[in-house]
Amino acid sequence: MRDVPIGIITVSDRASRGEYVDRGGPAVEKWLREALSPPWRAVARVVPDEIPAIRGVLEELCDREECALVITTGGTGPAPRDVTPEATELSCARMLPGFGELMRAVSLESVPTAILSRQTAGIRGRTLVINLPGNPSAIADCLRAVFPAVPYAIELIGGPQLRTDPAVIEAFRPRSASG
């Protein structure tokens, strides 16, 4: 059984220049280590807040590395340098607005500035792409909210089966798959 590759992209000017220790990428990986059962492996990248750089690595992880899932962290706010949602939308064939709606609703329970996040999710080929904010505590809140739907989403788009540790996350698969 082959390891399922999962991409983790930290989007941050400062982290990509080494001026700042990346906290977002490791927080995503730590959460996945607890939630996902083997075999899977992380494919981690750090890129600056530039649309071509983000798209380049996102498309590499989808098309060449054949990641089942790519999670980005950072670059989802309203500041001029925040362009991760734009890059994601340009690289995805279709968007899943329910991810952003739920992640904002969940973050709103902690901070009223959650409405400023433009984070979204989309599909490129057989890869599910999810944007997370850069803040480690928001990362865990968002992943806990959306992850029960992630394994089934990946199956629907033709990807491999992901297994979760049900003590952490119960993956949901509807009995009737119409809709």
Place this chain on the structure above:
Amino acid sequence: MRDVPIGIITVSDRASRGEYVDRGGPAVEKWLREALSPPWRAVARVVPDEIPAIRGVLEELCDREECALVITTGGTGPAPRDVTPEATELSCARMLPGFGELMRAVSLESVPTAILSRQTAGIRGRTLVINLPGNPSAIADCLRAVFPAVPYAIELIGGPQLRTDPAVIEAFRPRSASG
């Protein structure tokens, strides 16, 4: 008083080839029979999961049959064959994002995979178009959530007056219609 035509489109490859008994369309019609007072009549169609086929019948029901409301069922998920929201957006002049937001929020109380639905609503001329999932139980949940706003929406876009059975659904009309 003329019957108000209401379109019901089942979007399903298998149902359109007769390999599968359509359960979505009849579930929509049954719900409407309970919620709407006469006179109205259903104009039912079954189409495969193809954008041109969906658009063809959607536009026929809006423009030629002059339906006040068209409800689609099926084809709203993330799978590659699911294209109902794309077809709806291409045929509608404007979208109403609040319908999809509310329907996903309501479905999320039953299943965490509700965030995978891309269902939406839009306006074509004097017709309100609403996408529902294919699953009969989700159909009822979604209709119950959004229908109180449907008669007023149809009036605002110049359509006929729909009357509901208030024991099932209380249609809401704001006293002050500004906004």
Place this chain on the structure above:
Amino acid sequence: MRDVPIGIITVSDRASRGEYVDRGGPAVEKWLREALSPPWRAVARVVPDEIPAIRGVLEELCDREECALVITTGGTGPAPRDVTPEATELSCARMLPGFGELMRAVSLESVPTAILSRQTAGIRGRTLVINLPGNPSAIADCLRAVFPAVPYAIELIGGPQLRTDPAVIEAFRPRSASG
């Protein structure tokens, strides 16, 4: 310390022709007088429900008057003359979907027809633009819901610092500003 200009645009055919006393614009200004600490000043305009007219005054308030915030009221519904969200999207470089989601969710607690509102928010240069409905009671509900995030949003896009009266609205600024 220079007064911070804040734009208030009433979008209404009838109000712009003087056939109707504008209630939306004064309701926005009254709410801001209570919530915001000096120094700031209102720049108020009334325009008809026409995309070029709305865009003209919106862009004037952003680019020439250098408003930190522009609030529109009216024209957000599904009726054919309602075009404020379209004009806003055409004049803004990026949209913030979380504002519309939260404002609809809050209004839905009062009226089921809240899902018909297409109100949104966006960014033009250093100006935050927020659409509100025309109804004065909905205006207060929407502003109360989103305003805690507004001062921080304006700072993130390079605008001036707005100070609120904490007895009315507590402006929120996250300690860690990553994301």
